[in-house]
Amino acid sequence: MIFDFLVHKRGVRGGDSNLKSIFKTISWRIVGTIDTMVIAYLITGELAMAASIGSVEVFTKIILYYFHERFWNKFI
Numbered sequence: 001m002i003f004d005f006l007v008h009k010r011g012v013r014g015g016d017s018n019l020k021s022i023f024k025t026i027s028w029r030i031v032g033t034i035d036t037m038v039i040a041y042l043i044t045g046e047l048a049m050a051a052s053i054g055s056v057e058v059f060t061k062i063i064l065y066y067f068h069e070r071f072w073n074k075f076i
Contacts, residue, residue, distance in 0.1 A: 015073035033058045
């Protein structure tokens with residue numbers, strides 16, 4: 001992996017680095033957004049509505065997940 005050195009740096013407590021948390025956040029949001037769009041499409045039957053819902057939630061959940069990940073890394 002290109003970012004292997006950066007991703008595997010450890011913090012004081014031995015948890016994930018900030019960069020690794022960012023990579024994990026982005027990869028999880030891709031999976032989560034696809035899931036949200038599929039569910040939204042199944043409920044609404046409209047591809048445009050599903051894409052709209054997915055495009056909104058992707059940004060809010062990236063931010064929420066990153067802080068959730070850092071909280072767990074620091075306190076738990």
